[in-house]
Amino acid sequence: MLKENISLTQLEALLLNFLLGSAIVIGIGTDAKNDAWIAILIATLIGGGTILFYWFLMNRLPGKTLYELLEFCFGRKFAILLSHGYIVYFLYNSGRVIRDFGELMASALMPNTPIEIISLTICFVIGYILYLGLEVLARTSEIFTPYLFGFIFLLTIFLLVSGQIEMTRLLPVLGEGFKPILKSLFPGLLTFPFGELIVFTVIFLNVTDTKKGQKASLIGVGVASFLLIFSSILMIVTLGVDGILRSNFPLLSTAREVAIGNFIERIDAIVVFIMMLGILVKGSVFLYGALKGLEYIYKKPFRYFSIPFAMLVAFYSVLISVNFADHLQEGLKLVPYFLHLPFQFGIPAVMLVILLWKQRKGKKNKTGWNYGSNQKAKKNPGT
Amino acid sequence: MAPIRRLRKTRALKKIGEIKEGKEIVKQEPSNSLLSLKKTLSGAFGKSSDFRVIEGFINGRAGILFYLESMINPKQMIKTTSKLFASKKDAQPFNTLDEFRSFSREIFGGVRCKSLKDDESVSQAILNGSLVIVIEGLTEIVSFHMLNTEKRALAEPSTQTVIRGPKDSFIEAVSTNISLIRRRIKNPKLTFEKFTIGKDTQTSVFIGYMDGIVNEKVLKELKDRLNGIEVSAIFDSGNIEELITDKTFTFFPLALNTERPDSAAANIMDGKVAILVDGSPFALMVPAVFVNFFEISEDFYQPLYLGSFLRFIRYLSFMIALITPSVYVGVLTYHQELLPTSFLLSIIAQREGVPFPAVVEVLLMEITFEILREAGIRMPKAVGQMVSIVGALVIGQAAAEAGIISNIMIIIMAITAIANFVAPVYSFSSASRLIRFLLIISAAILGLYGVFLMLILMVAHLCSLRSFGIPYLSPLAPFILEDQKDVFIRFPYWAMNNRPKYLESEKAIKANPVASPSPPPMKGE
Amino acid sequence: MITLSYFLTFSSLWVLTALFDSALYHYSIWEGLKYLLFNEISMDMVYLISGLLIGLAFCIVTDIRLYRNKKKGNQAKGNKN
Structure with missing residues (x-):
C-alpha cells in the first residue's frame, strides 16, 4: 500500500481547523472572564510545548504511529489493550465534537430538525471523506481554510461597521489577578483544545518533510491560537463578559449582533459555516486516529472501518449526554480528569520514560533495535 | 506472388x-x-x-x-x-x-x-x-x-468561440487537424504517434506531444491505456475520453476537450498530450485539472486586467450556477430569518398565489428549462423560432401570470441558466448542471446545512479525483505557490516563464526570466 | 473481524458513557447501562438505530468480501504450488 502524504501547508490547515473546531463553537477560557484572551495566550505557549513534546516522542522512532510506539514500549498484548483505550477515547471525543455541532445547529439554524439527523448526516460525510483517505481530508481542509479567514474578516468588518464594538469591555485587565486565569488554564485550556493534539501523533508520519514538520505545526498552532484569541477578544468587546457567560454559543451570539442598515442583519449562516468546517475536520481527525488504531489491532486497511465507525460516532454523539447542560457539565468535570489527562499526558509521559530508558540500554548493547533518528532528535528544541 | x-x-x-x-x-x-x-x-x-x-x-x-x-x-x-x-x-x-x-x-x-x-x-x-x-x-x-480527401472547409469554432484570437477550428479530418497544430508549433520535437483503435472500425487515433517536455510517466500511462482499449467501434473523441479517464462515475470531465488548434497547441507546449481522433473535430488534452476548465486561450490575447477579471467572472458564475436555486430553496423553506424583513415581505407577497412549496417550484422550472434547452439544440433550424417564442412566453410570462411560479423564481432560473452558459468548455458545465439538482434536493431536506454538506462532499470528491495521476484540484490542493500565476488571475505573459508545476513536465522552465518591456525613459526623468 | 471490532467498540463506548452518567447522577453503573438504551435520551432513536444497522451491514459485507478474497487468494496460492 502506498503511503499517503500530506504537505506542510496541509498539516497547518489541519491543525488550524482542528484547534478552532469545537473551541470556537462553545468558547474557551470563559472562566477567566474578560481576561480570557490572556489565558488563551498563555495556553498557546503551553500548546506549542505540547505539540513539540509529541513530536519529540514520535521522533524517537520515526515512521511509526502512536500505536506502534505503544507496542514498542509495552509489548503487543498490553499495547492492544491501551490502543483499544485510545480508540475509545478518540471515538468518544469525536462524538463530543459532533454533539457540540448538533446542539449548535439545533439552536441556531435548524430548530425543527432532530439532532439525530444532523449527527448522522455529518458523520456520513466524515465517513465518506475518511474512506477516500487522509489525503482527501487534508486537501479538503486546505481548500476551505481561506474561506475561514475570509469569513472571520468579514464578521469583524460587519461588527465594526454596525458599531457594536466597545473596547472598554476589555477593561479591567487582570482585575482579579492571575487566579481566574490559572483556574481556566488547568485543566480546561491545557487539555482542550491543546492537549487534544495527541491525535496528531498518528498523522505526523504522513508529513512529507518531517524536519520542517515541527516548525509547520508550531506555525499551525500559532495561527490557530491567534484566531482563537482574536475571536475571544471579538466576543468580549461585542457581548461583554455577562453576555458571554449567558450564551451557549458566544460566537454565534456575537454574529447576531451584526446589523447594518436594514439589509445585512442575520449572518448566522456564515458563522455556522466557519464552525461546521472546524467541526468536520476535528471530528474526522479524531475518527482517523481511532481508525488507525483499529488498523493496528485488526491488521485491516482503515478504510474498511470508516463508514461503520462513523455511524457509531453518530450514535454516541447523541447518547453521550441527556441534554446540552449535562454535556457541558461532563466536559468540565469528568472528561478532563478521567480521559484527557491520562490519555494526553499520562500515557505519553510513561511512554517517553520507557523509550528513553530502552534506547539508552540499546545504545549500550549496540544490538537489537535500530534507532534511526537519535542524533536528529537530540538537536530538537523545546523538549 | x-x-x-x-x-x-x-x-x-x-x-x-x-x-x-x-x-x-x-x-x-x-x-x-x-x-x-x-x-x-x-x-x-x-x-x-x-x-x-x-x-x-x-x-x-x-x-x-x-x-x-x-x-x-x-x-x-x-x-x-x-x-x-x-x-x-x-x-x-x-x-x-x-x-x-x-x-x-x-x-x-x-x-x-x-x-x-x-x-x-x-x-x-x-x-x-x-x-x-x-x-x-x-x-x-x-x-x-489515393484517398478521396473530401472534407469540410475550416470554419469558425462552433462551441468555443472567441472575440479576439484565431478563428479556425478543428475539422473531422485528422490529417488537417495535425497540420493545424503543426503549423503553430514548428518544432521537430512535436511528435504525433498513431494508434489504431476499434476492432471493427479501425479508427486511427493520434497522440501529439512535445518530446522532452511531456511528463514521461503520463505519456506511458496514456499509451498503456490506449493499447488496452478493446471495443469494436470508436466514432468520436468522447468515446476515447470515457475509455481512458481515471474514473467514469463522476460529474466532472477528467480530460479537456477543445476544438481550437491554438489552445491545443498552447496546452501541448505546457506539457500536455493531445489526443486526436479521426472523424472528431474535438481534440482531447490530458492530463486536465479543475482549473483548466476555467482558462481559455483568449485570456492571454486580451489585455491583462480584463483577462484576470474574466477568469473571476467564470469562477463566480460556476458558483452561481451551482448554488443559486438551492440557496433559494433552503432560505425560503428553513431560514426565512436570514433575509432582511422588507425583502422577505416582497418575496412572500409574490409567492402568495403560488400553490407549490419552493422546492417543487424550483424543480418544475429547472426541468422545464432543461427541456427547452435540449429542444433548442435538437430542433430543426426551420422551427427554431417557434421554440424560442413558446419557451420565452411559457417560462417568462404565462407561468408567472397563471400563478404557477413566482416572478422571483424566473429571475433565479434566468441567472442560473445564463451563468451556466459561461463555462468555456461545454462538458464542464454539465457538472454544475447536474450537481445543481442534488443540491436542490438536499436543500429541500436539510436547508442551508444540506447545501454546505453537499458542497463539502463535492469538494472531497474533487480532491479524490485524479487525471492520469495528477490530483484534479492541483494547484489548489495540494497548494502550489508557483502555479498561482495562472489560476484565479493571470500574470503578464512575460512573467509566465514556468510550465505548470503540477504537470511535472520534464522541462519545467519555459523561458529565461524576462523583465517587463521597458520603454525609453520619459521626458524629465 | 471488523464486525467483532464493531461490537467491541460499541460496548466499550456504552460502558464509558454509562460510567460518566452514573458518576454525574449518582446511580450504579448497571442502571446507567440500562438507562442509556431504554430511557429515551434520544427522541428519534429510530434514525440512530438505522444508522447503526447500516454500519453493521457495512461491517458484515466487508467481512464476507475479505473472507472470500482470502479464500480465493489461498486457492490461487495452492494452485501455484
Missing part, C-alpha cells in the same frame, strides 16, 4: 521461394494465385457495389487493380489508370521488381506507395482508400494511397 489465404499458404510460400527481389521474373499468364486473390477479395467485398476490380495488361503482364470507388479520388484515378494501361503492348516488360518500381514511380509520382505482404493488409489498404495493384509474377502487392 504473395500468400493469399491460410489454406493456400504452402503454395504461396513456394512462389515466394521461386522469385526473389531483384531477380528474374519468369511467368507470363495469370497464375492460380492471382486468380485466387481476386476470388478472395471478391468474396470479402463482393456484395458492396462500390468495390471495383479491373483486369488488364500492364506492360504486357497480366495485372489486376482493386479499389473502393467511394474512397478513391476519381480524378487521380482516371489520370493514373489511363497511363497505366496505356503502356504499349510492345513495351519492354519489366523483368525485375526494381524495374517495376521505377515504372510505377514514373506513373504515380509522389503518391504514397506501400508494399503489402498478406491478405489482411490488402483488404485493410483497400478500406483506407488505396488502389491495390497486383501484377503477375511479382512477389509484391503494391498499394497507392
Whole structure:
C-alpha cells in the first residue's frame, strides 16, 4: 500500500481547523472572564510545548504511529489493550465534537430538525471523506481554510461597521489577578483544545518533510491560537463578559449582533459555516486516529472501518449526554480528569520514560533495535 | 506472388521461394494465385457495389487493380489508370521488381506507395482508400494511397468561440487537424504517434506531444491505456475520453476537450498530450485539472486586467450556477430569518398565489428549462423560432401570470441558466448542471446545512479525483505557490516563464526570466 | 473481524458513557447501562438505530468480501504450488 502524504501547508490547515473546531463553537477560557484572551495566550505557549513534546516522542522512532510506539514500549498484548483505550477515547471525543455541532445547529439554524439527523448526516460525510483517505481530508481542509479567514474578516468588518464594538469591555485587565486565569488554564485550556493534539501523533508520519514538520505545526498552532484569541477578544468587546457567560454559543451570539442598515442583519449562516468546517475536520481527525488504531489491532486497511465507525460516532454523539447542560457539565468535570489527562499526558509521559530508558540500554548493547533518528532528535528544541 | 489465404499458404510460400527481389521474373499468364486473390477479395467485398476490380495488361503482364470507388479520388484515378494501361503492348516488360518500381514511380509520382505482404493488409489498404495493384509474377502487392480527401472547409469554432484570437477550428479530418497544430508549433520535437483503435472500425487515433517536455510517466500511462482499449467501434473523441479517464462515475470531465488548434497547441507546449481522433473535430488534452476548465486561450490575447477579471467572472458564475436555486430553496423553506424583513415581505407577497412549496417550484422550472434547452439544440433550424417564442412566453410570462411560479423564481432560473452558459468548455458545465439538482434536493431536506454538506462532499470528491495521476484540484490542493500565476488571475505573459508545476513536465522552465518591456525613459526623468 | 471490532467498540463506548452518567447522577453503573438504551435520551432513536444497522451491514459485507478474497487468494496460492 502506498503511503499517503500530506504537505506542510496541509498539516497547518489541519491543525488550524482542528484547534478552532469545537473551541470556537462553545468558547474557551470563559472562566477567566474578560481576561480570557490572556489565558488563551498563555495556553498557546503551553500548546506549542505540547505539540513539540509529541513530536519529540514520535521522533524517537520515526515512521511509526502512536500505536506502534505503544507496542514498542509495552509489548503487543498490553499495547492492544491501551490502543483499544485510545480508540475509545478518540471515538468518544469525536462524538463530543459532533454533539457540540448538533446542539449548535439545533439552536441556531435548524430548530425543527432532530439532532439525530444532523449527527448522522455529518458523520456520513466524515465517513465518506475518511474512506477516500487522509489525503482527501487534508486537501479538503486546505481548500476551505481561506474561506475561514475570509469569513472571520468579514464578521469583524460587519461588527465594526454596525458599531457594536466597545473596547472598554476589555477593561479591567487582570482585575482579579492571575487566579481566574490559572483556574481556566488547568485543566480546561491545557487539555482542550491543546492537549487534544495527541491525535496528531498518528498523522505526523504522513508529513512529507518531517524536519520542517515541527516548525509547520508550531506555525499551525500559532495561527490557530491567534484566531482563537482574536475571536475571544471579538466576543468580549461585542457581548461583554455577562453576555458571554449567558450564551451557549458566544460566537454565534456575537454574529447576531451584526446589523447594518436594514439589509445585512442575520449572518448566522456564515458563522455556522466557519464552525461546521472546524467541526468536520476535528471530528474526522479524531475518527482517523481511532481508525488507525483499529488498523493496528485488526491488521485491516482503515478504510474498511470508516463508514461503520462513523455511524457509531453518530450514535454516541447523541447518547453521550441527556441534554446540552449535562454535556457541558461532563466536559468540565469528568472528561478532563478521567480521559484527557491520562490519555494526553499520562500515557505519553510513561511512554517517553520507557523509550528513553530502552534506547539508552540499546545504545549500550549496540544490538537489537535500530534507532534511526537519535542524533536528529537530540538537536530538537523545546523538549 | 504473395500468400493469399491460410489454406493456400504452402503454395504461396513456394512462389515466394521461386522469385526473389531483384531477380528474374519468369511467368507470363495469370497464375492460380492471382486468380485466387481476386476470388478472395471478391468474396470479402463482393456484395458492396462500390468495390471495383479491373483486369488488364500492364506492360504486357497480366495485372489486376482493386479499389473502393467511394474512397478513391476519381480524378487521380482516371489520370493514373489511363497511363497505366496505356503502356504499349510492345513495351519492354519489366523483368525485375526494381524495374517495376521505377515504372510505377514514373506513373504515380509522389503518391504514397506501400508494399503489402498478406491478405489482411490488402483488404485493410483497400478500406483506407488505396488502389491495390497486383501484377503477375511479382512477389509484391503494391498499394497507392489515393484517398478521396473530401472534407469540410475550416470554419469558425462552433462551441468555443472567441472575440479576439484565431478563428479556425478543428475539422473531422485528422490529417488537417495535425497540420493545424503543426503549423503553430514548428518544432521537430512535436511528435504525433498513431494508434489504431476499434476492432471493427479501425479508427486511427493520434497522440501529439512535445518530446522532452511531456511528463514521461503520463505519456506511458496514456499509451498503456490506449493499447488496452478493446471495443469494436470508436466514432468520436468522447468515446476515447470515457475509455481512458481515471474514473467514469463522476460529474466532472477528467480530460479537456477543445476544438481550437491554438489552445491545443498552447496546452501541448505546457506539457500536455493531445489526443486526436479521426472523424472528431474535438481534440482531447490530458492530463486536465479543475482549473483548466476555467482558462481559455483568449485570456492571454486580451489585455491583462480584463483577462484576470474574466477568469473571476467564470469562477463566480460556476458558483452561481451551482448554488443559486438551492440557496433559494433552503432560505425560503428553513431560514426565512436570514433575509432582511422588507425583502422577505416582497418575496412572500409574490409567492402568495403560488400553490407549490419552493422546492417543487424550483424543480418544475429547472426541468422545464432543461427541456427547452435540449429542444433548442435538437430542433430543426426551420422551427427554431417557434421554440424560442413558446419557451420565452411559457417560462417568462404565462407561468408567472397563471400563478404557477413566482416572478422571483424566473429571475433565479434566468441567472442560473445564463451563468451556466459561461463555462468555456461545454462538458464542464454539465457538472454544475447536474450537481445543481442534488443540491436542490438536499436543500429541500436539510436547508442551508444540506447545501454546505453537499458542497463539502463535492469538494472531497474533487480532491479524490485524479487525471492520469495528477490530483484534479492541483494547484489548489495540494497548494502550489508557483502555479498561482495562472489560476484565479493571470500574470503578464512575460512573467509566465514556468510550465505548470503540477504537470511535472520534464522541462519545467519555459523561458529565461524576462523583465517587463521597458520603454525609453520619459521626458524629465 | 471488523464486525467483532464493531461490537467491541460499541460496548466499550456504552460502558464509558454509562460510567460518566452514573458518576454525574449518582446511580450504579448497571442502571446507567440500562438507562442509556431504554430511557429515551434520544427522541428519534429510530434514525440512530438505522444508522447503526447500516454500519453493521457495512461491517458484515466487508467481512464476507475479505473472507472470500482470502479464500480465493489461498486457492490461487495452492494452485501455484
